[in-house]
Amino acid sequence: MPVPDGFARRLLPVLEDVAAAYGTPFHVYDAQGITDTYRGMVDAFRGEPFREYFAVKALPNPHVLALLLGEGSGLDCASPVELQIAEQLGATGDDVVFTSNNTAPAEYELALKAGALITFDDRSLLDRAETLPDVVAFRVSPHGLAAGSALMGDATRTKFGVPVDRLPDAYREARRRGATRFGLHGMACANELDMDRAIQAAVAVVELAAHLTATTGVEFEYVNVGGGLGIPYRPDDRPLDFRVYADAILAARRRSFPGRQGPRILMECGRYVTGPHGVLVTTVINRASKAREIVGLDASMSALMRPGFYGAYHHLTLPFATGRPEGRYDVVGALCENMDKFAVERPLPEPREGDLAVIHDTGAHGHAMGFTYNGRLRPAELLLTADGDVVEIRRAEELGDYLATVRPQPRPVLSATPRAARHHDEHGNQGE
Numbered sequence: 001m002p003v004p005d006g007f008a009r010r011l012l013p014v015l016e017d018v019a020a021a022y023g024t025p026f027h028v029y030d031a032q033g034i035t036d037t038y039r040g041m042v043d044a045f046r047g048e049p050f051r052e053y054f055a056v057k058a059l060p061n062p063h064v065l066a067l068l069l070g071e072g073s074g075l076d077c078a079s080p081v082e083l084q085i086a087e088q089l090g091a092t093g094d095d096v097v098f099t100s101n102n103t104a105p106a107e108y109e110l111a112l113k114a115g116a117l118i119t120f121d122d123r124s125l126l127d128r129a130e131t132l133p134d135v136v137a138f139r140v141s142p143h144g145l146a147a148g149s150a151l152m153g154d155a156t157r158t159k160f161g162v163p164v165d166r167l168p169d170a171y172r173e174a175r176r177r178g179a180t181r182f183g184l185h186g187m188a189c190a191n192e193l194d195m196d197r198a199i200q201a202a203v204a205v206v207e208l209a210a211h212l213t214a215t216t217g218v219e220f221e222y223v224n225v226g227g228g229l230g231i232p233y234r235p236d237d238r239p240l241d242f243r244v245y246a247d248a249i250l251a252a253r254r255r256s257f258p259g260r261q262g263p264r265i266l267m268e269c270g271r272y273v274t275g276p277h278g279v280l281v282t283t284v285i286n287r288a289s290k291a292r293e294i295v296g297l298d299a300s301m302s303a304l305m306r307p308g309f310y311g312a313y314h315h316l317t318l319p320f321a322t323g324r325p326e327g328r329y330d331v332v333g334a335l336c337e338n339m340d341k342f343a344v345e346r347p348l349p350e351p352r353e354g355d356l357a358v359i360h361d362t363g364a365h366g367h368a369m370g371f372t373y374n375g376r377l378r379p380a381e382l383l384l385t386a387d388g389d390v391v392e393i394r395r396a397e398e399l400g401d402y403l404a405t406v407r408p409q410p411r412p413v414l415s416a417t418p419r420a421a422r423h424h425d426e427h428g429n430q431g432e
Contacts, residue, residue: 001237019283027380062085075095138185141187183223279358284354299342326349337374
């Protein structure tokens with residue numbers, strides 16, 4: 001949907017000057033909007049034990065991560081690189097939740113060394129681990145309402161988590177191996193905008209923790225209800241009321257753990273925190289009339305893959321083209337792929353070469369999902385600070401970046417000559 005009013009008020013008066021001085025395309029993020037959203041989440045839990053762990057995968061720029069860490073957020077990491085970024089930013093111990101899947105032993109050891117809150121995504125990882133973390137937590141496979149998500153899959157076809165009926169034995173085995181502290185991690189939803197579904201999915205994780213305590217005797221220090229809260233990409237989408245969501249989770253904890261405080265609540269939202277607070281700014285460089293009216297931009301799918309890859313909707317505006325007649329246009333990039341489209345048959349005021357185009361809600365899974373196919377390199381990331389300055393927090397990629405991993409001279413990995421000699425020997429063709 002259109003960018004939040006505050007972001008628009010701060011950005012639009014300076015946008016033409018920034019684009020003229022810096023050039024397009026670029027992603028730009030609103031620091032004030034990001035911090036306001038985070039603070040609203042914390043306030044919604046009304047002082048109850050709660051912590052948000054920002055999903056690094058959504059926007060892995062260290063400057064944005066540092067901003068959130070400074071506000072008190074933790075970081076949710078899912079790979080060694082994300083753990084290393086967290087470490088460089090000073091996030092260690094329970095500042096980090098490590099939740100991965102198909103986890104290699106070396107990745108687990110790295111998370112263990114960092115002292116992170118580790119989620120076991122599968123019983124096999126527990127069985128392979130020689131040393132257990134201080135707190136043992138399992139992720140439950142999507143079940144109940146969560147299983148209805150096309151992005152996660154139901155329990156019969158998902159790759160995530162431990163099936164719910166196998167969780168009791170998993171916790172019993174962890175306790176048998178000496179674990180005394182426990183957590184539970186749920187996969188509540190994915191880009192969910194239906195408040196009732198979001199609440200029911202999160203409440204189901206809290207209730208599952210109470211059920212596991214009753215059946216196994218395991219006491220949980222925390223319940224991580226996951227992330228997956230959606231944002232209103234379309235103009236007619238309604239945003240979630242996070243306070244209503246938080247109240248429902250706290251009420252479920254009171255019901256499920258009567259007479260005591262119950263486990264603290266963790267979350268790991270990414271999209272919800274930063275998604276609405278970023279835009280991709282690009283320029284119209286071409287107009288063509290084919291079977292449809294085509295508008296070519298100087299950004300391509302490599303800068304924002306969601307519309308082409310998922311068919312996802314991103315609102316698109318020409319902020320300085322008001323008053324022109326409206327038509328319908330396909331808005332495209334320059335990749336040698338027909339899916340390289342930001343919008344199809346989108347109503348817009350008549351675009352002209354040189355117009356600035358703004359693609360909204362790119363603050364999560366935008367630049368982070370970029371790629372370099374066709375040599376179309378990823379654009380810069382800028383930050384609109386709370387003071388109103390615009391600063392570069394990641395430069396645009398250049399040819400040197402694209403070729404940085406190419407060896408100037410091929411590096412030997414396996415020599416064919418010794419192998420041929422061994423083959424010769426094995427067949428008895430040696431001399432004497």
